Amino acid sequence: MALTLDSKIPDGPLADKWTKHKFDLKLVNPSNRRKFEVIVVGTGLAGAAAAASLGELGYNVKVFTYHDSPRRAHSIAAQGGINGAKNYRNDGDSVHRLFYDTVKGGDYRSREANVHRLAESSVNIIDQATAQGVPFAREYGGLLDNRSFGGAQVARTFYARGQTGQQLLLGAYQALARQIHLGNVTLYNRMEMLDVVTHDGRAAGITVRDLLSGEVSAHSAHAVLLCTGGYGNVYFLSTNAKACNVTATWRAHKKGAAFANPCFTQIHPTCIPPADEFQSKLTLMSESLRNDGRIWVPKEFDEARSAGEIPESERDYYLERKYPAFGNLVPRDVASRNSKTVVDEGRGVGPLRNGVYLDFSDSINRFGKETIKARYGNLFDMYERITGEDPYESPMRIYPATHYTMGGLWVDYNLQTTVPGLFALGEANFSDHGANRLGASALMQGLADGYFVAPETVAGYLSDLLGTSPLETTHEAFATSIAETKDRTHQLLSIKGTKSVDHYHRELGKLVWDYCGMTRDRNGLEKALTEIPALRDEFWKNVKVLGNNESLNQSLEKALRVADFMEFAELKVSDALHREESCGGHFREEHQTEEGEALRDDENFCYVAAWEYGGPDIHKDSVLNKEPLVFENVKLTQRSYK
Amino acid sequence: MSETLNLTLKVWRQNATGQAGHFETYTTAVADDASFLEMLDYVNEDLIRNDKEPIAFDHDCREGICGSCGLMIDGQAHGPQKGTATCQLHMRKFSNGDTITIEPWRAAGFPIIKDLVVNRAAFDRIIESGGYISVNTGSAPDANIIPVPKETADAAMDAAACIGCGACVAACPNSAANLFTAAKMQHLNLLPQGQPERYSRAESMVEKMEEFFGSCTNHGECKEACPKEISIDFIAMMNKDYIKSKRVNRRRLGQKKVG
Numbered sequence: 001m002a003l004t005l006d007s008k009i010p011d012g013p014l015a016d017k018w019t020k021h022k023f024d025l026k027l028v029n030p031s032n033r034r035k036f037e038v039i040v041v042g043t044g045l046a047g048a049a050a051a052a053s054l055g056e057l058g059y060n061v062k063v064f065t066y067h068d069s070p071r072r073a074h075s076i077a078a079q080g081g082i083n084g085a086k087n088y089r090n091d092g093d094s095v096h097r098l099f100y101d102t103v104k105g106g107d108y109r110s111r112e113a114n115v116h117r118l119a120e121s122s123v124n125i126i127d128q129a130t131a132q133g134v135p136f137a138r139e140y141g142g143l144l145d146n147r148s149f150g151g152a153q154v155a156r157t158f159y160a161r162g163q164t165g166q167q168l169l170l171g172a173y174q175a176l177a178r179q180i181h182l183g184n185v186t187l188y189n190r191m192e193m194l195d196v197v198t199h200d201g202r203a204a205g206i207t208v209r210d211l212l213s214g215e216v217s218a219h220s221a222h223a224v225l226l227c228t229g230g231y232g233n234v235y236f237l238s239t240n241a242k243a244c245n246v247t248a249t250w251r252a253h254k255k256g257a258a259f260a261n262p263c264f265t266q267i268h269p270t271c272i273p274p275a276d277e278f279q280s281k282l283t284l285m286s287e288s289l290r291n292d293g294r295i296w297v298p299k300e301f302d303e304a305r306s307a308g309e310i311p312e313s314e315r316d317y318y319l320e321r322k323y324p325a326f327g328n329l330v331p332r333d334v335a336s337r338n339s340k341t342v343v344d345e346g347r348g349v350g351p352l353r354n355g356v357y358l359d360f361s362d363s364i365n366r367f368g369k370e371t372i373k374a375r376y377g378n379l380f381d382m383y384e385r386i387t388g389e390d391p392y393e394s395p396m397r398i399y400p401a402t403h404y405t406m407g408g409l410w411v412d413y414n415l416q417t418t419v420p421g422l423f424a425l426g427e428a429n430f431s432d433h434g435a436n437r438l439g440a441s442a443l444m445q446g447l448a449d450g451y452f453v454a455p456e457t458v459a460g461y462l463s464d465l466l467g468t469s470p471l472e473t474t475h476e477a478f479a480t481s482i483a484e485t486k487d488r489t490h491q492l493l494s495i496k497g498t499k500s501v502d503h504y505h506r507e508l509g510k511l512v513w514d515y516c517g518m519t520r521d522r523n524g525l526e527k528a529l530t531e532i533p534a535l536r537d538e539f540w541k542n543v544k545v546l547g548n549n550e551s552l553n554q555s556l557e558k559a560l561r562v563a564d565f566m567e568f569a570e571l572k573v574s575d576a577l578h579r580e581e582s583c584g585g586h587f588r589e590e591h592q593t594e595e596g597e598a599l600r601d602d603e604n605f606c607y608v609a610a611w612e613y614g615g616p617d618i619h620k621d622s623v624l625n626k627e628p629l630v631f632e633n634v635k636l637t638q639r640s641y642k
Numbered sequence: 643m644s645e646t647l648n649l650t651l652k653v654w655r656q657n658a659t660g661q662a663g664h665f666e667t668y669t670t671a672v673a674d675d676a677s678f679l680e681m682l683d684y685v686n687e688d689l690i691r692n693d694k695e696p697i698a699f700d701h702d703c704r705e706g707i708c709g710s711c712g713l714m715i716d717g718q719a720h721g722p723q724k725g726t727a728t729c730q731l732h733m734r735k736f737s738n739g740d741t742i743t744i745e746p747w748r749a750a751g752f753p754i755i756k757d758l759v760v761n762r763a764a765f766d767r768i769i770e771s772g773g774y775i776s777v778n779t780g781s782a783p784d785a786n787i788i789p790v791p792k793e794t795a796d797a798a799m800d801a802a803a804c805i806g807c808g809a810c811v812a813a814c815p816n817s818a819a820n821l822f823t824a825a826k827m828q829h830l831n832l833l834p835q836g837q838p839e840r841y842s843r844a845e846s847m848v849e850k851m852e853e854f855f856g857s858c859t860n861h862g863e864c865k866e867a868c869p870k871e872i873s874i875d876f877i878a879m880m881n882k883d884y885i886k887s888k889r890v891n892r893r894r895l896g897q898k899k900v901g
């Protein structure tokens with residue numbers, strides 16, 4: 001059964017769509033709002049902002065997080081900044097320019113109307129955060145400072161030292177705390193959502209597991225908002241926090257929500273490479289380092305000398321060689337792919353030969369150590385803490401790592417999934433970044449969705465439900481979901497196999513990284529499509545989860561998440577195999593220009609791939625639905641960085 | 643090149659809140675370029691192989707910013723490296739043959755949930771009592787309408803850097819949460835946007851804090867343990883605001899000025 005993908009993009013000129021749509025949406029009057037129950041899952045930027053804003057409006061909100069506190073969500077780790085089309089710098093910025101940069105940066109695979117709304121909201125986000133007390137960096141005159149970021153020729157990025165995500169999340173968390181204090185929002189911490197419950201074709205609520213007691217319970221509502229982040233941890237090693245997972249969105253997918261573009265993943269070029277087989281996660285080093293660092297590898301294969309012993313003539317500054325115009329500042333996807341090429345050739349550096357050098361010696365000689373320290377001191381310290389090497393003395397070693405996922409649940413212009421009443425916000429949806437996200441845009445999208453979009457569009461949905469009550473949690477639909485969830489939990493505990501959950505997660509991560517990582521080709525993807533189901537079968541036969549369900553059991557939590565990654569990974573690979581083009585973060589070896597750059601196929605693939613769950617044989621059973629992407633305001637071009 | 647460390651660990655194991663706990667001793671060999679939590683991951687894999695339940699500990703971002711992790715390592719909150727959260731501590735700070743004692747935060751305000759995991763919900767209650775500026779979504783004026791001196795914004799950011807890990811409480815001989823509370827209060831009280839609620843915030847946050855935690859006697863252990871090296875000066879500023887709040891808040895209620 002094919003879905004009808006109605007994007008509900010409003011008519012009219014691009015710049016007026018959102019204003020017009022807000023007027024056309026039905027409202028819920030203030031005295032009626034308390035009659036509605038809304039569930040928000042996740043407390044990152046999107047979730048905390050949505051829960052706080054809906055609470056302020058007067059809805060009864062329940063917010064769920066698996067952390068001990070809402071403030072721990074992974075939005076907290078974003079470093080660089082947040083874009084806002086304020087044009088405080090008088091350098092020609094505008095809402096339209098931010099819109100244009102984002103569509104182009106996304107390699108023309110995002111929806112124009114959504115991106116324009118994002119750019120419009122960016123301005124309000126900066127105002128809102130400032131009023132909340134977010135301590136953005138300021139100039140001596142007392143006004144806000146800006147920095148520039150990749151993919152833009154204007155300085156529109158607002159920042160709070162290297163902790164912009166932390167400060168914006170704390171702003172949203174504090175707004176949420178205020179609503180909890182006022183009794184408008186109820187917080188459920190250390191509770192993990194394990195299922196979406198639907199009834200009569202609508203979202204009716206969720207099933208959650210209390211991580212401390214193991215109790216599985218149902219919660220009903222008129223609408224459910226999933227603000228549960230991306231799926232980057234399918235690779236095991238990524239810059240995501242350890243608990244980030246696909247469970248909420250995957251469970252929603254299995255209950256009817258289409259999953260869009262799961263093959264779109266952003267691999268960030270400057271991360272610290274793994275040090276040993278016990279590596280648990282990867283750490284990002286800010287993109288800004290490429291302004292003063294030169295990337296190189298030895299010309300010789302299997303070079304044994306240390307960096308300092310290799311003379312200038314035997315070094316290959318490959319980005320400067322291949323891209324003289326942009327040099328070390330090529331976009332993220334291009335830089336990442338080139339690192340992979342030289343490491344795969346056997347010219348990698350470091351004890352495991354799994355990195356490339358990012359060398360600051362020229363800059364230190366030119367500007368002096370103090371200047372470099374003033375620019376990057378905190379990053380150099382972090383590098384030293386992790387690797388034990390002093391980057392002022394010897395070059396940094398870097399390698400790309402999974403960082404962000406552009407794909408996610410398919411949503412219409414109202415951020416509603418294909419299940420009425422089920423909404424997806426932030427990284428959990430697919431809508432704004434196309435095939436590649438620009439720096440400083442993730443924070444912007446999470447907050448735009450949470451503060452400004454969902455409160456309007458969710459009201460539009462609720463207005464039709466006035467006078468109805470949420471489904472009783474004693475209803476069969478909930479009972480079935482609770483029973484299934486308990487079964488899954490007990491099954492995992494009863495396998496009593498021989499290998500740990502982490503073992504299987506690492507194995508899965510290796511497969512997905514090797515076959516569906518920075519570059520993909522048909523052979524590898526087809527191989528992955530046989531190896532992933534085999535690994536999944538083995539997981540369900542041989543995983544070892546000790547302990548019980550009735551107390552805190554972190555292995556069990558992980559097992560439930562990895563079980564869903566095992567299924568999701570197959571869809572991701574399927575999607576990558578079907579998309580016979582290269583675009584943004586999706587690079588198919590078969591589809592490249594003569595110079596080795598990504599070659600889009602706009603004639604055949606200018607659409608959103610929205611997959612519908614069809615059964616347990618994911619590659620064969622999933623049904624592809626296409627939402628054509630129509631570009632009326634930008635012209636599709638081929639990127640070039642020579 | 644990395645070196646292998648042979649270590650003896652004494653780890654606090656406790657099944658549930660209120661139950662008796664005890665130390666278990668484990669031996670392990672781990673590369674010195676592993677992080678402290680990767681060392682625990684490795685020990686856990688070993689325990690699982692031997693059919694023993696792994697050690698429970700809170701962690702998430704492993705980049706020193708989410709505030710989830712926090713262990714007492716040889717009696718020091720977050721271990722021996724200054725300004726470093728447990729997840730950013732690496733094993734090269736230890737030596738071959740070391741015995742390392744690992745405990746949870748110990749404070750009445752942080753009941754132990756299991757092994758090394760504690761309940762820090764009291765921190766959320768303190769923020770809920772007033773750690774915010776009351777501004778509804780959509781009602782904000784243009785961001786540049788209120789200039790904030792750079793020095794003020796920088797000082798507010800210094801306070802706002804708190805990650806809410808609880809090391810200050812764990813390190814304090816009185817289990818006081820003054821550094822945590824002061825950091826949030828002064829982040830907001832320093833800014834012009836925070837002025838309308840300055841004294842109501844001061845009074846309610848301090849009094850909520852006192853429901854859960856001990857009193858500050860200026861030992862200064864908190865700032866030594868703080869992974870973000872937040873200054874103890876903020877506590878002095880909080881005390882000043884709190885004392886003044888008693889006068890200001892009564893006047894606002896229409897009562898006669900006290901003192």
